[in-house]
Amino acid sequence: MPRRYLVEDYRRDAANWNIVRGVYMEAEWDPRDPVGEMDFIASVRAKDGFPTVAIAQAWLDRDDCAAVLDSHAARAFVRGVRSKPKPGQMDDARWRRGVARLAPLGLHLELQAPYAQMSEVARLAKDFPDTAIVVNHAGLPPATDRAAWRAAMTGLAACGNVSMKVSGLGNLDAAARREVTLALIDLFGTERAMFASNYPVDSLRDRFDAIWRTFDDITRGFADGERRALFHDNAMRIYRML
Numbered sequence: 001m002p003r004r005y006l007v008e009d010y011r012r013d014a015a016n017w018n019i020v021r022g023v024y025m026e027a028e029w030d031p032r033d034p035v036g037e038m039d040f041i042a043s044v045r046a047k048d049g050f051p052t053v054a055i056a057q058a059w060l061d062r063d064d065c066a067a068v069l070d071s072h073a074a075r076a077f078v079r080g081v082r083s084k085p086k087p088g089q090m091d092d093a094r095w096r097r098g099v100a101r102l103a104p105l106g107l108h109l110e111l112q113a114p115y116a117q118m119s120e121v122a123r124l125a126k127d128f129p130d131t132a133i134v135v136n137h138a139g140l141p142p143a144t145d146r147a148a149w150r151a152a153m154t155g156l157a158a159c160g161n162v163s164m165k166v167s168g169l170g171n172l173d174a175a176a177r178r179e180v181t182l183a184l185i186d187l188f189g190t191e192r193a194m195f196a197s198n199y200p201v202d203s204l205r206d207r208f209d210a211i212w213r214t215f216d217d218i219t220r221g222f223a224d225g226e227r228r229a230l231f232h233d234n235a236m237r238i239y240r241m242l
Contacts, residue, residue, distance in 0.1 A: 007044060007050050007051075010022070010050075010199065010200070013199060013203070013207075013208040017208070021053075021236060021239075021241045023051060023053055023054070023055065023196075023241075024051040024053070024055065025054075025082065025110070025198075026054075026055055026056055026082050028057060031057070031059070034056055034058055034068055034072075035068060035071045035072075037056065037057060038056050038071070038072060045077060051077075053077050053078070053239050053240070053241055054075075055079060055080050055082050055110050056072045056078050056082075057081065058072065058081040059083075060081075060095045060097075060098025061089070061094040061097075061098055065097075065098045065101070069105055069107065072105075073105035073107055079107065079239050080107045080108035080110055080132075081110065082110035082111070082112060082136070083109065084112045084113065085113060085117070085120075087116070087117060088120070090113075090120040090121065090123070091120060091123065096128075099124065099131060102131050108131065108134065109132070110134045110136055111136065112136040112137060112140075113135070114139070115139040115141060115142075115149040115152040116152070118135075118139060118152035118153065121162070122155050122156050122158070122159055122162075125159035125162050126159060128161075131161065132163070133163070134162075134163045134164075135156070135163070135164050135165065136165050136168070137165065137167050137198065138165070138167065138168065138180055138181075139152065139156070139164070140168070141169075141176075143171050143172055143173075146179070146180070150183055153183065153184065157187040162188075163188065163192045163193070163194065164187075164188045164192060164193045164194075165193075165194055165196050166180075166181055166185075166193055166215070166230075167195070167197065167198040168201075168202060169181075169214075170205030171205075174214070178218050181214075181215065181218050185219075185230070190222075190225075190226040190230055190234075191229065193230060193234065194229075194230055194234040194235045194238065195215045197212065198211075215230070
């Protein structure tokens with residue numbers, strides 16, 4: 001049964017962890033009204049002082065794209081927009097005109113797309129080198145046979161304006177989560193990879209504690225500075241929460 005998940009719910013789930021900042025990720029609460037979603041988040045922030053910043057929704061190829069992006073950019077807490085493009089859409093001229101508006105407005109692009117589309121992401125990153133791009137959910141790796149996924153991630157890692165969010169691994173078993181996490185850190189380095197809970201969506205598969213304990217266990221042998229980058233510093237820098 002769908003229900004609201006509010007700041008008090010998040011704080012309860014995260015009670016065992018030292019959460020110092022938080023990023024709200026658009027939830028398509030009403031695809032017809034991306035501005036209204038940020039109105040709601042503004043009211044939540046006024047009441048709870050959290051989340052720290054937000055990633056908004058924008059349909060980059062729609063007629064109202066310019067007005068929506070202007071509205072998002074006018075809010076001091078909005079850092080970027082997320083898109084879930086269909087295959088081939090990242091090469092569409094109209095969609096790309098929307099992307100071209102982001103960097104001048106101080107916004108970055110979050111992309112949720114499967115690994116089969118990473119060649120499109122790489123082309124986009126090379127054509128828009130001044131636009132920061134964050135790929136969500138580890139590029140949606142498959143549960144088995146990850147050779148094609150790794151090849152796609154290897155090509156994408158060559159783009160210096162792309163960062164990788166390691167999250168949404170609920171479809172993988174423990175060994176695969178370790179493999180995927182370490183592969184992405186190896187490819188993107190501890191400077192362009194970061195961990196995220198994807199909560200509350202991933203609560204359908206995992207407890208908050210279990211997600212973060214997995215990341216903690218996987219990186220136990222890393223240097224303190226590397227762990228701090230993955231758990232804290234990179235998110236602080238990329239989402240400009242300093």
